[in-house]
Every structure is written in C-alpha cells, then in structure tokens.
Amino acid sequence: xxxxxxxxxxxxxxxxxxxxxxxxxxxxxxxxxxxxxxxxxxxxxxxxxxxxxxxxxxxxxxxxxxxxxxxxxxxxxxxxxxxxxxxxxxxxxxxxxxxxxxxxxxxxxxxxxxxxxxxxxxxxxxxxxxxxxxxxxxxxxxxxxxxxxxxxxxxxxxxxxxxxxxxxxxxxxxxxxxxxxxxxxxxxxxxxxxxxxxxxxxxxxxxxxxxxxxxxxxxxxxxxxxxxxxxxxxxxxxxxxxxxxxxxxxxxxxxxxxxxxxxxxxxxxxxxxxxxxxxxxxxxxxxxxxxxxxxxxxxxxxxxxxxxxx
Amino acid sequence: xxxxxxxxxxxxxxxxxxxxxxxxxxxxxxxxxxxxxxxxxxxxxxxxxxxxxxxxxxxxxxxxxxxxxxxxxxxxxxxxxxxxxxxxxxxxxxxxxxxxxxxxxxxxxxxxxxxxxxxxxxxxxxxxxxxxxxxxxxxxxxxxxxxxxxxxxxxxxxxxxxxxxxxxxxxxxxxxxxxxxxxxxxxxxxxxxxxxxxxxxxxxxxxxxxxxxxxxxxxxxxxxxxxxxxxxxxxxxxxxxxxxxxxxxxxxxxxxxxxxxxxxxxxxxxxxxxxxxxxxxxxxxxxxxxxxxxxxxxxxxxxxxxxxxx
Numbered sequence: 001x002x003x004x005x006x007x008x009x010x011x012x013x014x015x016x017x018x019x020x021x022x023x024x025x026x027x028x029x030x031x032x033x034x035x036x037x038x039x040x041x042x043x044x045x046x047x048x049x050x051x052x053x054x055x056x057x058x059x060x061x062x063x064x065x066x067x068x069x070x071x072x073x074x075x076x077x078x079x080x081x082x083x084x085x086x087x088x089x090x091x092x093x094x095x096x097x098x099x100x101x102x103x104x105x106x107x108x109x110x111x112x113x114x115x116x117x118x119x120x121x122x123x124x125x126x127x128x129x130x131x132x133x134x135x136x137x138x139x140x141x142x143x144x145x146x147x148x149x150x151x152x153x154x155x156x157x158x159x160x161x162x163x164x165x166x167x168x169x170x171x172x173x174x175x176x177x178x179x180x181x182x183x184x185x186x187x188x189x190x191x192x193x194x195x196x197x198x199x200x201x202x203x204x205x206x207x208x209x210x211x212x213x214x215x216x217x218x219x220x221x222x223x224x225x226x227x228x229x230x231x232x233x234x235x236x237x238x239x240x241x242x243x244x245x246x247x248x249x250x251x252x253x254x255x256x257x258x259x260x261x262x263x264x265x266x267x268x269x270x271x272x273x274x275x276x277x278x279x280x281x282x283x284x285x286x287x288x289x290x291x292x293x294x295x296x297x298x299x300x301x302x303x304x305x306x307x308x309x310x
Numbered sequence: 311x312x313x314x315x316x317x318x319x320x321x322x323x324x325x326x327x328x329x330x331x332x333x334x335x336x337x338x339x340x341x342x343x344x345x346x347x348x349x350x351x352x353x354x355x356x357x358x359x360x361x362x363x364x365x366x367x368x369x370x371x372x373x374x375x376x377x378x379x380x381x382x383x384x385x386x387x388x389x390x391x392x393x394x395x396x397x398x399x400x401x402x403x404x405x406x407x408x409x410x411x412x413x414x415x416x417x418x419x420x421x422x423x424x425x426x427x428x429x430x431x432x433x434x435x436x437x438x439x440x441x442x443x444x445x446x447x448x449x450x451x452x453x454x455x456x457x458x459x460x461x462x463x464x465x466x467x468x469x470x471x472x473x474x475x476x477x478x479x480x481x482x483x484x485x486x487x488x489x490x491x492x493x494x495x496x497x498x499x500x501x502x503x504x505x506x507x508x509x510x511x512x513x514x515x516x517x518x519x520x521x522x523x524x525x526x527x528x529x530x531x532x533x534x535x536x537x538x539x540x541x542x543x544x545x546x547x548x549x550x551x552x553x554x555x556x557x558x559x560x561x562x563x564x565x566x567x568x569x570x571x572x573x574x575x576x577x578x579x580x581x582x583x584x585x586x587x588x589x590x591x592x593x594x595x596x597x598x599x600x601x602x603x604x605x606x607x608x609x610x611x612x613x614x615x616x617x618x619x620x
C-alpha cells in the first residue's frame with residue numbers, strides 16, 4: 001500500500017517577531033509552513049497557499065526536499081502576507097502589532113487536480129468562506145481537520161457554522177472554544193461545539209497541554225516541559241501538523257491512534273518553540289523525535305495501573 | 311503489619327467565601343482540615359492544630375469518626391482563625407479580603423507523645439519557625455512533606471531555607487516556585503529548589519494539574535476536568551492530603567507509587583472543588599474514589615506504547 005498524503009491549505013508568511021531577547025524580522029512563517037514542516041516528518045505533504053514575489057525560492061525548495069509537494073503554492077504579484085507581533089517577557093502572551101494581508105487578500109485556494117483525492121485534509125486558519133471553497137473542491141476525504149481564530153468567530157459566525165458542520169476534527173485553543181460557545185467551562189464548551197458538527201475536538205492550551213474530546217470522553221496530553229522556550233510562534237500549527245502527519249502515516253482514526261497523534265503533535269510543538277521561527281523544527285531528525293517521545297512518555301507513565309491500594 | 315498513620319499539622323479555620331454564586335459564611339476550613347479529610351480515605355490521621363471556643367465540637371467528632379485522632383487539636387481561649395476571600399467570576403483567581411489570626415496568633419504546635427513517632431509527617435502552610443518546631447519534636451519520620459506560601463517566602467526566607475533543608479517533599483504552587491527562586495521557567499526553578507534541600511518537589515498548577523520532580527526527572531498529572539467547579543477552596547490541601555494518605559497507606563516512596571500518589575491527590579482535589587467548603591469531600595466514598603480514578607485513567611491512557619510508526 002502506498003503511503004497516503006496530507007493536504008494542507010493555509011498561510012505562508014513573513015513574521016516580524018519582537019521577542020524579549022531581540023527583534024527578529026523577515027522570519028519565514030505562516031500556519032501552513034509550520035504544519036507542513038511538522039507533518040513532513042511522517043508522510044508526504046501537499047501544500048496549497050499563496051506567496052508574493054519576495055518569498056525566497058530557497059524556502060520552497062527546502063520544503064520540497066522534505067517531501068512537500070508545493071504545486072499548490074501560487075506565486076502572486078505583490079508582497080507575501082506579513083505579521084508583526086510582540087511577546088511578553090515570559091512569552092506567555094503576545095499582541096499583534098501589524099497584519100499586512102498583501103497577496104493573501106485576494107487568495108482563492110485552487111486545489112491542483114492531483115491533490116483533490118488526498119484522504120487527509122487540513123484547513124488552516126483562513127476565512128471560513130475559503131475553507132468551504134477547499135471542501136467543495138476535494139473528493140470525500142477520510143478526515144477533514146480545521147483551525148480557526150477569534151477574528152472569524154466574531155466576524156463570520158454563520159460561515160464558520162457551515163464549516164463546523166463539514167469538519168471531522170476542529171483544533172482550536174481554549175479562548176476560541178469559550179468564544180464560539182459563550183461557555184467558560186471547557187468540558188461543557190466542548191460538548192456544545194461537538195453538537196454543532198465536529199465529531200472530534202481538540203482544545204489547545206499552549207504550555208498547559210491539549211484536551212481531546214470524542215464520543216468515548218475526554219483525553220488529556222500535557223505540553224512537554226522545556227528548560228528554555230525561545231519562540232512560541234507556530235507551536236499550535238506544528239502541533240496540528242504533527243497530529244495530522246501521524247494520523248496520515250498510520251491511516252487510522254481509532255481511539256489509541258488519536259491519542260498517540262496528540263502526543264506526537266505536542267512533541268512537534270515542543271520542538272518548534274526551541275528556536276526562532278521554524279529554525280529548530282526544520283532540523284528535527286527521526287532520532288530527535290524518537291528520543292523526545294521516549295522522554296515524553298516517562299513524564300506521564302504511571303508505571304502500572306492506578307488502583308486503590310487494598 | 312499495622313497500617314501506618316500520617317501526622318498533619320496546620321490550620322483549622324472558618325472561611326467566609328464570596329463566590330459568584332453567593333456568599334457563604336462560617337464555612338469550616340483550614341489546610342489541615344481539608345488535608346485530614348482527604349488523607350482519612352487512605353489511612354489513620356493524627357491532627358495537630360488549634361481552634362477557638364467558637365469551633366463546633368461536631369466537626370471534631372465528625373473527623374474522629376473518619377479515623378482522625380484529634381488529640382493534638384488544642385482548644386484555646388478566643389476565636390478560631392478566620393479567612394475571608396472573594397473569587398473571580400470564573401473562579402480562576404481569588405483575593406484575600408480579611409485574615410483574622412485569632413487563636414492562631416499564639417499557636418505553638420505541641421506534638422502529643424503518642425504522635426511523635428508517626429512515620430509520615432505533613433507540615434501545613436504555617437510559619438516556618440513553627441514547621442521547624444514540629445520537626446524538632448518528631449522522631450526520624452520516613453517522609454516529611456511541607457507546604458508554604460508567598461507570605462513566608464518574602465517575609466521569612468532564611469527560616470524557610472532551614473525548613474527546605476529538612477523537608478523530603480515540598481508541595482507548592484507555580485507562583486511560589488517562581489518566587490522562591492526568581493526563575494520563571496518551572497523546570498529550571500524546580501532544579502534550583504531541589505538543590506536547596508527537598509529531594510522531591512511537586513508544583514501545583516490548579517486546573518492545569520501538577521508537576522513532580524525527582525532524580526529520575528519530571529512527571530506530570532493533569533487536573534481532572536469537571537463540568538462544574540463550585541468552590542476551589544481547599545483543593546490544594548485536599549491534593550496534599552490525598553497524596554500523603556496514599557503514600558502512608560502503601561508505605562513506599564518508590565517511583566511508581568509517587569506517581570500514583572499524585573493522581574490520587576488530583577482526584578481528591580477534584581472532589582473538593584465540587585462543593586462549597588469541604589462539603590463534597592466529606593461525602594466521598596471508596597466507591598466514588600474508585601470510579602473517579604477509573605475515569606481519570608481513561609483521560610490519560612494512551613492505549614499502548616507511543617512509538618514512531620514504521
């Protein structure tokens with residue numbers, strides 16, 4: 001059996017990052033970039049997005065070397081999407097200083113013919129109308145995963161509602177889960193979101209790990225605790241990419257695989273934050289991943305059943 | 311072999327709780343109260359503390375019925391220690407509105423002769439000078455656990471340093487770990503704290519679970535996710551009591567037992583927050599505990615080894 005691919009649709013960007021350790025400009029970023037790099041550790045990736053004339057060919061070539069098919073990356077006239085943000089001293093919060101949509105303003109995703117039957121589809125955090133356009137073009141995927149953000153939750157609730165009906169797994173953060181539902185308690189908010197469409201839900205909580213909900217109940221995986229966090233940019237996208245990559249690789253959505261996929265997502269997120277932009281993520285080897293997963297498991301292993309002592 | 315006991319020294323109190331759902335006054339509280347109730351699900355408890363003339367005999371009788379030996383609870387002239395706090399709407403933060411030390415102001419712990427050889431000792435969050443007085447009275451305990459708070463970290467750093475040298479396991483929250491060390495990163499802060507004395511360290515993170523550190527590395531357990539949190543008061547003390555109760559019951563500090571003890575601590579914390587004050591905690595049966603632990607394990611079980619798929 002041939003290894004399945006994952007289709008990733010979303011942003012490629014330039015980020016300007018004002019960190020406590022200094023300002024880093026023109027850092028290659030974008031949700032689809034991070035997700036593709038992470039997923040490519042597990043399976044072939046098909047990437048759809050848009051870049052401007054200023055985006056280096058070298059980055060695309062690097063992605064291609066990792067097994068990312070960039071045939072769906074359109075080079076448009078103008079500048080690449082750019083985001084500028086400033087992080088708090090402890091890196092726990094950030095504020096957006098500037099967003100320049102540039103070529104992203106007129107982006108309409110065109111899924112190449114050869115990509116349309118990709119079984120695993122990830123819709124990055126783009127306008128819900130564009131997410132629906134992607135879904136209209138693909139053919140009966142096995143799994144559709146989507147991300148979104150506050151901007152669309154408040155600005156396009158109806159369209160987002162349509163997306164949610166067509167999505168198998170929604171991956172959002174805790175604030176977004178609260179904003180979608182108006183419910184503070186995450187267990188209750190998760191139940192409400194799952195009623196609106198997604199069979200599976202992941203609520204990302206940054207350094208506090210991730211909660212997963214399905215018909216069988218809840219599952220929790222912690223963030224991997226690091227001694228040094230350099231740059232949280234892209235951690236959530238790396239999480240989603242690692243998760244999708246793993247699911248695509250194993251070709252199964254059963255309960256244990258979903259759980260393991262979440263751990264792999266957390267592991268990829270932990271690598272991501274170890275360097276500025278995608279720097280560290282790009283260097284991760286299969287050996288690094290194996291070692292991190294082993295250490296991750298020692299963090300959570302209870303060493304046997306946790307029964308009441310007699 | 312007779313079942314070992316745990317010695318718990320700390321506060322018994324009246325709490326006035328201003329919750330989003332209403333104000334609840336004269337609620338029986340205190341760290342030692344919560345810890346004793348939790349620990350008594352696992353083993354006999356020996357309690358040392360002070361109450362005023364206003365503290366109901368019925369509460370003491372109830373504790374005694376649970377296997378708590380209250381011979382060390384001194385009834386002093388005056389009023390019981392009282393704390394008044396107000397919780398934020400989402401219960402995630404609280405502010406102290408008033409603290410009346412009352413009989414606690416002159417409290418000097420006197421360990422009854424019959425309690426002095428108790429193998430497991432828990433020093434609640436009291437003045438470090440009093441914690442040292444307790445340690446001077448007990449005979450070579452197998453495990454000494456201590457809690458502390460910001461007030462002593464900033465006010466009595468030297469005495470607290472002395473306590474830390476004599477403690478096996480320190481149980482504090484994340485802000486306290488940062489305050490003791492001046493280090494924001496919890497992994498680094500934990501390493502620094504363990505250099506100052508405690509062989510084992512638990513960093514409580516409230517709804518975000520607990521981190522445990524020993525020579526073998528780090529371990530993480532999440533908080534049990536609840537649909538309804540009623541009152542977080544005493545959750546950390548119930549956690550510590552459940553943890554100590556379990557360790558005392560099994561009579562072992564080996565790595566797997568430590569990890570399971572942390573899960574039992576989290577389970578007791580989760581019961582505690584389900585009712586105002588210790589109300590729910592007092593009703594917890596062995597059956598409730600067994601059921602919660604089973605559900606807790608489904609929350610974290612990966613369903614097999616999490617290896618890289620081939």
